[in-house]
Amino acid sequence: MSTGHRRGGREGDGGGEVQARALTPAEVRGALEEGGLAGLSLPTLIALGVLTPKGGASPSAHRKLKQISHFLQLLAPALAEAFERHEDPIIVDMGAGKAAISLALYDVWVRPRGRGRVIAVESREDLAAKVRAVSAAEHPRLEVVCAEIAHAALPERWHLTLALHACDLATDHALTRALDAKSDHVALVPCCQAEVARLLQPVKQSATPLAALWSDPWHRREFGSHLTNVTRALALRALGYAVTVTELTGWEHSLKNELILGRRVGRFHRGAREELRALLGQAGVRPWLLGALEERGWGEEPASPAPAAPAAPAAPADPADPAAPAAPADPAAPADPAAPADPADAPPPSAP
Ligand SMILES: C[S@@+](CC[C@H](N)C(=O)[O-])C[C@H]1O[C@@H](n2cnc3c(N)ncnc32)[C@H](O)[C@@H]1O
Numbered sequence: 001m002s003t004g005h006r007r008g009g010r011e012g013d014g015g016g017e018v019q020a021r022a023l024t025p026a027e028v029r030g031a032l033e034e035g036g037l038a039g040l041s042l043p044t045l046i047a048l049g050v051l052t053p054k055g056g057a058s059p060s061a062h063r064k065l066k067q068i069s070h071f072l073q074l075l076a077p078a079l080a081e082a083f084e085r086h087e088d089p090i091i092v093d094m095g096a097g098k099a100a101i102s103l104a105l106y107d108v109w110v111r112p113r114g115r116g117r118v119i120a121v122e123s124r125e126d127l128a129a130k131v132r133a134v135s136a137a138e139h140p141r142l143e144v145v146c147a148e149i150a151h152a153a154l155p156e157r158w159h160l161t162l163a164l165h166a167c168d169l170a171t172d173h174a175l176t177r178a179l180d181a182k183s184d185h186v187a188l189v190p191c192c193q194a195e196v197a198r199l200l201q202p203v204k205q206s207a208t209p210l211a212a213l214w215s216d217p218w219h220r221r222e223f224g225s226h227l228t229n230v231t232r233a234l235a236l237r238a239l240g241y242a243v244t245v246t247e248l249t250g251w252e253h254s255l256k257n258e259l260i261l262g263r264r265v266g267r268f269h270r271g272a273r274e275e276l277r278a279l280l281g282q283a284g285v286r287p288w289l290l291g292a293l294e295e296r297g298w299g300e301e302p303a304s305p306a307p308a309a310p311a312a313p314a315a316p317a318d319p320a321d322p323a324a325p326a327a328p329a330d331p332a333a334p335a336d337p338a339a340p341a342d343p344a345d346a347p348p349p350s351a352p
Pocket residue numbers: 012013014094095096097098099100101121122123124127147148149150163164165166167170173191
């Protein structure tokens with residue numbers, strides 16, 4: 001997919017500040033083929049208004065296709081594992097919008113296998129209704145839940161959680177829902193972030209010399225976003241995930257481009273927890289996510305210490321699945337041996 005691009009433009013579509021050129025219908029088909037998205041249902045994308053009536057792409061749709069293609073490529077190992085391990089893997093797309101990602105996952109992964117489910121969570125009723133209407137016939141395994149992420153009625157357990165450009169705290173709500181569901185995999189591409197910048201504003205240099213990092217409003221916004229994403233990565237590590245932070249796609253296709261990938265390895269990591277506490281203490285802020293983790297106990301040892309935890313049991317999450325070997329902790333951040341193993345069901349087996 002070639003792009004002519006420049007900066008400038010809208011907020012809110014997860015990086016709409018970058019311009020790409022429009023594509024003709026033939027170019028769209030070529031780009032989908034090239035991007036591993038040949039199975040995408042073009043009539044559905046046209047009905048949703050993602051593509052033009054003739055199947056072409058506006059500059060913003062062009063960027064979106066590029067994001068989807070990269071996202072699916074980066075998710076491929078997690079998806080392959082979910083489909084290998086679970087008879088009917090459940091993928092939850094939080095803050096789904098027009099559900100372009102949900103539909104792409106469906107078309108590329110669910111339909112060809114005839115199994116698996118996608119749940120798209122979207123708070124806007126108009127969007128949810130439209131996605132339901134246009135996808136009903138061809139996407140029977142796609143469910144659209146119209147609700148706030150924090151309160152959406154979802155299964156007790158699911159396997160892959162996505163949040164692509166879910167605004168501000170919506171990404172944190174997606175993260176905590178993923179933790180509660182013991183989602184095997186989590187993929188967050190955060191969007192605009194305002195909470196921490198707001199919390200940093202009153203923290204002055206008299207309180208910490210670090211305040212020079214955010215005394216300018218521009219730096220406060222950038223540093224607030226960065227601190228938020230570091231908080232999210234440490235939170236996942238603390239709660240038993242191996243975490244990789246990487247780039248979703250080129251800056252020319254999205255300015256909201258940080259991808260936080262978590263793979264559940266099932267051991268709490270006390271070091272990450274303490275690191276996060278110290279970091280937020282230094283910055284003098286207490287974001288919503290910290291309170292949400294504390295409410296969940298986030299790996300605190302029980303009052304009377306339990307005996308040293310054995311390696312994670314091999315009990316499989318899916319009854320149809322053969323017993324999984326115990327998973328090691330994140331090799332980049334070895335689990336604290338004193339920290340209890342997550343008592344919940346087994347995480348995915350270790351990656352080869
Ligand atoms: C920037 S759009 C991204 C849509 C889609 N994930 C994508 O990347 O194309 C963010 C979407 O999240 C939805 N959203 C924001 N906060 C939400 C919340 N707390 N619960 C459910 N949906 C939310 C918005 O209505 C919007 O449709």
